[in-house]
């Protein structure tokens with residue numbers, strides 16, 4: 001389809017799009033017609049369009065477009081990576097938001113325009129690679145081309161005269177000399193072919209087919225990466241869950257997950273049936289030194305008990321950077337926090353609520369926010385909005401804050417609301433937030449009553465004689481610490497990822513070969529000239545090859561050393577007048 | 592060692608010493624460039640007027656033949672063994688100073704690592720310290736193979752600005768490593784990224800010189816044309832400037848381009864590796880290998896830009912100046928990614944250590 005740039009005479013040259021810099025110049029009148037004016041008719045236009053699409057220039061322009069098109073996604077928040085950022089952006093720029101949203105600026109990497117660019121790029125890539133692969137397959141089987149008549153026309157050329165013995169047969173000596181060159185060249189990885197004519201012997205050698213192989217492997221592997229990402233993405237799922245110490249997560253959509261995002265082809269009924277119990281969560285805090293970085297939390301470690309049907313339960317560990325793998329799922333530690341155990345009793349002392357309530361950390365010192373919702377058991381529904389301070393301290397402003405992340409002086413404070421929680425109509429509500437519209441605040445804030453403040457083990461009264469709230473001390477139940485901790489885990493399955501990795505590695509290997517394996521031809525020729533031999537060494541780089549001159553001088557040196565003959569001066573070769581030597585030696589017609 | 596002089600404090604002192612020595616090296620290299628200009632002018636004056644056929648003499652006094660000959664000679668010098676290089680006193684002083692600065696720089700970086708008890712590349716200050724160290728190291732090592740001393744001002748200048756700037760604005764005391772950074776991939780990914788940047792920096796510098804040289808070549812040739820058209824007696828038209836004289840002592844634009852390309856592809860391979868290592872790490876740390884996080888986006892953009900550069904080198908009409916511009920844009924993106932994205936763009940890679 002795409003115009004082969006290499007002339008038919010040289011099947012071993014790699015096939016390149018017509019506008020490759022090494023291709024024969026197509027600015028002549030014939031070429032103009034071929035490229036600019038398609039033959040009329042649909043087929044002609046299609047051919048023309050396809051040739052444009054699979055040209056080097058198109059690939060280049062699409063690559064640059066791809067780079068530019070990727071940039072907005074790093075400036076404007078993206079729904080995929082940062083949905084809250086998008087909400088915030090919308091609130092900050094209400095006028096601009098609809099415009100950018102219409103342009104899909106918040107979904108850049110799935111947008112029509114971004115997709116169009118990379119799909120075109122890959123169509124171009126496939127259209128380019130297939131004919132090249134076919135061609136290369138043929139080239140791999142071809143023999144190195146005939147030795148050029150005039151090696152001296154090549155830029156990298158060396159000519160040396162060597163003496164013959166008195167009665168030596170010049171033709172035989174030439175053949176032996178070239179035999180030796182052939183042996184050396186083959187040993188250094190060249191494919192060789194003899195071209196002896198009359199008394200002249202010569203060997204034509206070529207190496208570096210691996211360069212084109214690498215290039216094709218690289219481009220092919222890019223397609224592999226894209227397909228793995230695309231198909232793998234459809235079979236991927238991601239879910240989040242929160243487990244408090246002592247609690248158990250069951251891997252099932254109905255039971256365990258707080259959120260779950262399946263890809264298109266995921267069958268959510270076929271989830272592997274395992275369960276995870278959080279036995280203990282470890283974290284260490286840097287010493288409280290008052291210097292930068294003090295009190296930093298680290299060494300997060302969740303100790304799990306993993307149970308699967310029909311198997312004995314076993315211990316598992318999840319750390320940052322070290323997910324736990326089970327049944328093809330990978331389990332990541334994403335966050336942690338405190339889950340104070342809160343018990344609420346009604347006026348008669350009956351328990352209406354008793355749970356470990358996960359509080360969401362708000363700062364580095366683990367000041368955390370949590371919500372208790374009591375739908376039944378009280379005269380009206382109750383909502384408690386709480387703050388938890390693992391190390392409570394009174395700030396300069398008089399407010400309470402947490403001074404340190406570890407549990408040294410835990411304190412919970414609550415504001416209390418009474419009224420309609422708004423959960424009865426079935427609208428999903430976050431367990432971490434409370435919408436107080438339609439509720440009356442009866443403690444804390446503007447209510448006139450102080451907020452409730454509790455240390456572990458303490459019980460305080462709710463306002464209006466509604467009952468009591470207790471902050472349970474877990475040590476009473478035999479735990480090491482007064483407050484339980486929780487972890488938030490992220491559970492992923494991505495079958496495509498290993499394929500992506502394999503193709504990425506293939507691409508890198510292809511790249512190494514495609515960029516660094518030199519592709520070159522060398523010729524060694526021996527011509528008898530009155531009682532002596534003229535030995536000629538010449539090389540031709542095919543593509544980037546900084547070491548071509550070195551290669552010619554190396555073969556001449558080792559070859560002459562192996563022959564061990566005396567060097568003699570020969571009269572210069574008579575150059576018959578011929579057309580001017582090409583200024584650049586990219587693709588001289590060597591045949 | 593007294594309490595108040597911690598290892599880190601010594602490291603900072605060494606950083607500033609290195610910056611000072613690099614600044615001296617910069618000056619020496621700058622003097623070298625100025626003297627090359629002198630030499631170039633003298634060589635031009637010395638050229639026997641008779642040899643230069645009048646019709647081929649450019650207004651600047653050089654013939655095309657002389658330009659090409661000078662460039663061929665420069666190309667030989669570029670590839671000459673260290674012992675066979677032209678004896679440029681000030682360039683030698685510059686290189687000697689760069690080595691001294693480099694030794695201080697190594698000491699500073701190693702001490703910072705010892706003080707922190709980890710690899711010294713995990714916040715902006717340390718990235719800059721290690722990154723510039725690698726830039727200088729790659730330059731000094733490459734000097735054994737190619738005579739790139741004409742890039743000395745660029746390398747030392749860049750290092751003074753980045754290292755001095757980082758010590759002034761990015762400095763943070765040693766703090767323990769955040770959990771996500773505790774990974775072998777920190778060692779590999781960040782180091783290889785810095786190494787890639789070092790090679791891309793050299794390619795960038797060469798591409799700039801290439802553009803300057805190409806401009807000079809075009810203008811010199813235009814002058815020859817103009818002179819022969821107006822004839823000998825007519826006053827020469829005011830020809831455009833050809834740029835700094837030291838360009839006359841440098842290889843041809845084409846030679847510079849192919850050298851830039853060689854560094855760029857090495858940098859590109861390392862960058863590819865950075866991209867893959869980053870994805871592997873992200874898969875361990877964040878539960879996905881790719882998420883279009885800002886830093887990921889920019890790493891990708893840079894990779895695609897250099898893929899474009901490599902293609903441009905193989906596309907008719909794009910070799911030469913246009914591909915050089917791509918190399919320049921590519922490295923600008925590397926710098927942007929390091930300086931701007933790290934500090935001002937929101938994302939998961941919040942490891943600048945600055946608040």
Ligand code: HEM
Pocket residue numbers: 016017020053054055056059063121122124125126128129214215216218219222510511513514515543898901902905
């Ligand atoms: C995702 C898109 C692409 C990327 C990232 C890419 C990247 C690269 C890279 C890095 C190289 C140098 C490596 C080597 O030589 O092995 C290269 C070379 C090459 N690419 Fe692509 N490429 C893409 C698409 C294309 C397309 C669509 C075409 C066809 C029009 C194409 C044709 C070529 C050719 C002919 C070479 C060899 C250049 C030479 O002779 O040195 N590439 N590409």
